[in-house]
Amino acid sequence: MTALTVHHRTTYRYRGPMMLGPHRLMLRPRESRALRLHAHDLEISPVATVTWAQDVAGNAVATATFAEPADTLVIDSVTGLTLDVDEWPVFDIAASASTYPFLLSEDEMTDLGALRLQAYLDSAGQLREWAQGFVAGLRTDTLSLLKDISNGVAGQVVYEERNDEAAQTPVETLARGRGSCRDFAVLFVDAVRSLGFGARIVSGYLYDPDRNAVGSAGAGSTHAWAEVYVPGAGWIMFDPTNRSVGGFNLIPVAVARHIRQTMPVSGSFVGHASAFEALEVTVSVTA
Numbered sequence: 001m002t003a004l005t006v007h008h009r010t011t012y013r014y015r016g017p018m019m020l021g022p023h024r025l026m027l028r029p030r031e032s033r034a035l036r037l038h039a040h041d042l043e044i045s046p047v048a049t050v051t052w053a054q055d056v057a058g059n060a061v062a063t064a065t066f067a068e069p070a071d072t073l074v075i076d077s078v079t080g081l082t083l084d085v086d087e088w089p090v091f092d093i094a095a096s097a098s099t100y101p102f103l104l105s106e107d108e109m110t111d112l113g114a115l116r117l118q119a120y121l122d123s124a125g126q127l128r129e130w131a132q133g134f135v136a137g138l139r140t141d142t143l144s145l146l147k148d149i150s151n152g153v154a155g156q157v158v159y160e161e162r163n164d165e166a167a168q169t170p171v172e173t174l175a176r177g178r179g180s181c182r183d184f185a186v187l188f189v190d191a192v193r194s195l196g197f198g199a200r201i202v203s204g205y206l207y208d209p210d211r212n213a214v215g216s217a218g219a220g221s222t223h224a225w226a227e228v229y230v231p232g233a234g235w236i237m238f239d240p241t242n243r244s245v246g247g248f249n250l251i252p253v254a255v256a257r258h259i260r261q262t263m264p265v266s267g268s269f270v271g272h273a274s275a276f277e278a279l280e281v282t283v284s285v286t287a
Contacts, residue, residue, distance in 0.1 A: 017069035023267030027077040028060040039080040046070040089246040094232030112198035128194035153240040198229040203262035204253040220285020
């Protein structure tokens with residue numbers, strides 16, 4: 001069990017006072033049996049009215065609205081939590097799903113719905129063909145298959161830090177052979193969906209005290225990974241960027257069908273685009 005503090009600070013600077021539109025914030029970690037949230041403090045400057053809601057996936061979403069113009073917007077989120085996840089977990093996969101392909105129940109198929117559909121166009125079937133290459137035979141061990149695909153992403157794609165907000169399409173990532181953690185996660189999720197699995201994108205924080213994880217900045221950083229639904233075990237975390245399974249060092253904040261639904265901060269201002277001057281984001285995850 002590890003007690004952690006996550007400090008996530010986002011600063012927008014403008015060339016003059018701007019009226020700010022509503023800002024959507026996804027900064028509060030998702031509580032679960034493995035993650036206990038002890039405190040979450042959200043401070044915003046200029047003063048904002050903050051309302052909270054849960055979206056369709058159960059993520060905690062804050063909406064900040066502003067009454068006064070400002071030339072600087074600071075969103076400061078500090079979270080205290082306890083993470084209790086085995087580094088080498090054992091997954092209690094149902095016997096009926098231990099080998100691939102397997103049948104989902106009618107309820108599972110209905111509830112997973114769009115989480116089983118590829119999010120990006122693959123009209124030529126290139127991604128499905130790539131994913132199918134990891135299927136060892138008529139009866140393939142399910143967990144081994146998912147691990148192989150996750151490792152295959154890391155084996156074929158070189159990590160690069162990208163500042164673009166949008167993720168690459170899976171086909172683009174395969175063609176370029178380079179991508180960020182978001183691109184790794186998107187590629188993995190659509191690959192397993194092409195084989196019939198239910199999967200979702202996860203965004204949150206990576207805790208890296210040894211500073212040897214790919215995609216980490218110091219002891220911690222924002223990060224993106226994936227979850228795949230397997231009967232019996234439920235949602236299993238896969239971090240294709242670091243070839244890890246189980247999420248012992250991952251702090252989930254948001255889960256979603258599409259990567260665009262997991263942005264930590266999104267909003268607008270009234271004025272010409274040239275009025276925007278700079279964006280600074282700092283994240284620390286400390287024991």
